[in-house]
Amino acid sequence: MTTDLPGSKPAAWPESYGAEAKPRVGFFTDTTLCIGCKACEVACKEWNLVPEDGFVWTGHSYDNTGALSANSWRHVAFIEQQKPLRVDRDTLGVGGEDPAGLRWLMSSDVCKHCTHAACLDVCPTGALFRTEFGTVVVQQDVCNGCGYCVPACPFGVIDRRMIEDAPGDGAAQKCTLCYDRTKGGLEPACAKACPTNSIQFGELGDLRAHARQRLATVQASGFADAQLYGADPTDGVGGFGAFFLLLDDPEVYGLPPDPVVTTRDLPAIWGSALAAAGALAITIGLAFAKQRR
Amino acid sequence: MSREPSPAFQPQSQSARRTAQTAPASGESAPGFRSYYGQPIIKEPIWKPEVPVYFFCGGLAGASASLALAARLAGNARLARHATFAGMAGIGVSPILLILDLGKPARFYHMLRVVKLTSPMSVGTWILSGTGAALTLAAGCEALGILPSVKLAAQAVAGLLGLPLSTYTAALLADTAVPIWHDARRELPFVFAGSAAASAGAVAMLTTSPEEAGPARRMAVAGAVLELAAVRAMERRLGELVGEPYRQGVAGRFSRVARACTAAGATVVAVAGRKRAGAIVGGVLLLGGSFLERWAVFKAGQQSARDPKYTVIPQRARAQRDGTSVTTLPAIT
Numbered sequence: 115m116t117t118d119l120p121g122s123k124p125a126a127w128p129e130s131y132g133a134e135a136k137p138r139v140g141f142f143t144d145t146t147l148c149i150g151c152k153a154c155e156v157a158c159k160e161w162n163l164v165p166e167d168g169f170v171w172t173g174h175s176y177d178n179t180g181a182l183s184a185n186s187w188r189h190v191a192f193i194e195q196q197k198p199l200r201v202d203r204d205t206l207g208v209g210g211e212d213p214a215g216l217r218w219l220m221s222s223d224v225c226k227h228c229t230h231a232a233c234l235d236v237c238p239t240g241a242l243f244r245t246e247f248g249t250v251v252v253q254q255d256v257c258n259g260c261g262y263c264v265p266a267c268p269f270g271v272i273d274r275r276m277i278e279d280a281p282g283d284g285a286a287q288k289c290t291l292c293y294d295r296t297k298g299g300l301e302p303a304c305a306k307a308c309p310t311n312s313i314q315f316g317e318l319g320d321l322r323a324h325a326r327q328r329l330a331t332v333q334a335s336g337f338a339d340a341q342l343y344g345a346d347p348t349d350g351v352g353g354f355g356a357f358f359l360l361l362d363d364p365e366v367y368g369l370p371p372d373p374v375v376t377t378r379d380l381p382a383i384w385g386s387a388l389a390a391a392g393a394l395a396i397t398i399g400l401a402f403a404k405q406r407r
Numbered sequence: 408m409s410r411e412p413s414p415a416f417q418p419q420s421q422s423a424r425r426t427a428q429t430a431p432a433s434g435e436s437a438p439g440f441r442s443y444y445g446q447p448i449i450k451e452p453i454w455k456p457e458v459p460v461y462f463f464c465g466g467l468a469g470a471s472a473s474l475a476l477a478a479r480l481a482g483n484a485r486l487a488r489h490a491t492f493a494g495m496a497g498i499g500v501s502p503i504l505l506i507l508d509l510g511k512p513a514r515f516y517h518m519l520r521v522v523k524l525t526s527p528m529s530v531g532t533w534i535l536s537g538t539g540a541a542l543t544l545a546a547g548c549e550a551l552g553i554l555p556s557v558k559l560a561a562q563a564v565a566g567l568l569g570l571p572l573s574t575y576t577a578a579l580l581a582d583t584a585v586p587i588w589h590d591a592r593r594e595l596p597f598v599f600a601g602s603a604a605a606s607a608g609a610v611a612m613l614t615t616s617p618e619e620a621g622p623a624r625r626m627a628v629a630g631a632v633l634e635l636a637a638v639r640a641m642e643r644r645l646g647e648l649v650g651e652p653y654r655q656g657v658a659g660r661f662s663r664v665a666r667a668c669t670a671a672g673a674t675v676v677a678v679a680g681r682k683r684a685g686a687i688v689g690g691v692l693l694l695g696g697s698f699l700e701r702w703a704v705f706k707a708g709q710q711s712a713r714d715p716k717y718t719v720i721p722q723r724a725r726a727q728r729d730g731t732s733v734t735t736l737p738a739i740t
Binding site: 172174179181191193230232235236237238239240241254257258259260261262264265266267268269270271272273274275276282283285286355363366367368369370371372373376377379380382383384386387388389390391392393394395397398399400401 | 440441442443444446447448449450451452453454470473474477478480481508510511512514515517518520521523524525526527528529532570571573574575577579581582583584585589592593594595596597599600601602604608622623625626628629633708712713715718719722723726727736
């Protein structure tokens with residue numbers, strides 16, 4: 115029951131867990147339902163004791179969180195677009211065309227819990243690990259704050275907390291998909307708090323099937339740019355554990371359009387490092403060969 | 408350096424948007440992409456200056472250990488001695504630099520509980536530990552003049568491990584999402600190998616009399632040539648857009664100075680390296696070039712991560728060319 119997901123699966127999961135393996139869980143964030151209330155950000159902070167991230171005005175619509183970071187594990191993006199709007203009179207009784215209408219896009223971003231997770235691959239201490247639910251979590255008592263996961267993440271999610279005396283200071287931080295709650299059979303705090311069900315938690319296979327139906331509905335309502343982001347197990351990270359329904363291209367929301375796990379190129383990386391080591395040996399060898407002549 | 412206001416913020420018709428997306432990626436004068444208020448997509452590396460300093464010291468130590476082994480085998484005892492001590496100096500400061508950079512320095516040994524081939528930092532920790540232990544043993548025997556066979560064995564281990572010690576740091580950078588590092592994965596290790604050879608040759612040349620430093624001079628010049636050739640190949644591979652940080656801002660300045668120092672140092676050593684003054688001037692220039700090149704690579708990574716265009720434009724082009732986008736595009740009828 116744990117391997118009913120088509121396409122790629124995380125390395126060594128679920129087999130390494132044996133009988134303790136659980137179905138892979140994740141988030142489907144349906145941004146068409148998001149109203150920008152930030153209840154997810156607050157619920158996450160409350161449940162996970164995430165410290166404040168600075169109180170600043172960014173000037174970017176209603177977004178004063180800015181980005182995902184060590185101290186923001188959910189981030190609601192606000193995008194104001196001028197786009198021709200059409201409201202159907204038949205259904206609402208009121209409506210018409212507005213050629214310069216305002217479209218407001220809102221989306222709650224989170225760690226993608228990648229099938230092939232770069233942060234986990236490059237972690238030199240084993241602090242980052244794959245849970246029995248197929249999610250990716252940092253063990254706070256193991257991480258030594260080397261910072262390698264930070265530039266390895268193709269989404270810029272994981273970050274190191276640098277707040278003196280705060281819990282987790284000096285260690286890498288990110289969404290755990292509420293590992294404690296999922297272990298207890300509860301849904302993560304953000305999904306629980308979301309008042310419109312924009313954040314949906316469940317078994318990944320179910321979420322993907324539901325998302326495809328939802329995409330068809332949204333497209334049929336006239337949103338031609340609507341797209342699923344991260345629901346394809348053949349993409350560069352093997353599909354996301356937390357994926358999205360977006361109303362515009364991913365880069366508009368601050369998401370990479372075609373992310374690739376960096377370790378996919380590891381054979382080439384190690385190959386050229388070894389070849390360069392060989393070149394160094396030859397350089398030294400030639401320096402002495404000439405001496406003998 | 409001014410950037411267009413976030414294209415996501417601008418009124419754009421569908422057709423204007425499509426045109427903007429397919430516009431050629433010709434540097435920052437062309438917006439050519441959309442973003443979230445111009446904010447970065449990936450996180451900037453958080454490593455402190457200790458890390459590029461370590462890249463230099465580790466490279467110097469690794470190439471010096473290999474030079475020491477070659478000199479020992481060739482019977483050049485003085486050169487072997489000096490290269491061993493130079494390697495010892497480099498490898499002595501390396502762990503300190505790395506531990507200082509950790510967010511939890513007291514937990515540095517957590518890296519020594521794991522071996523992970525998918526993590527160049529894990530592999531590198533073991534290469535550094537092995538080289539460090541062997542080099543310390545070799546340098547100890549050398550300084551005290553004892554146990555010649557143990558010294559030779561330790562020298563051999565250090566000399567062989569020193570080769571990957573000089574290049575794994577490039578693999579470490581390449582194994583990230585930073586476009587200017589990841590896209591240079593085939594060339595960057597050769598840049599580091601050349602840079603390490605130039606610096607180790609330079610130190611051996613500076614500490615050894617010109618009559619006995621012949622191999623060190625040749626190694627320094629050959630390393631500088633390798634470094635400059637690899638840099639050229641790397642820039643060609645990266646292309647105009649992704650390679651832009653090597654021509655702009657702090658990274659651009661360091662990059663230009665580094666290459667000038669390396670080229671000048673190699674020329675001085677080749678022409679006048681047999682004279683003491685020539686060896687000193689050329690050696691110092693080569694050391695400066697090697698250090699500044701690592702610094703340029705480090706700064707270029709920060710600049711590459713900071714601007715979303717280096718992430719978005721190539722990915723958008725790839726997605727449109729190969730149809731490998733993570734998005735399921737709607738069927739418009």
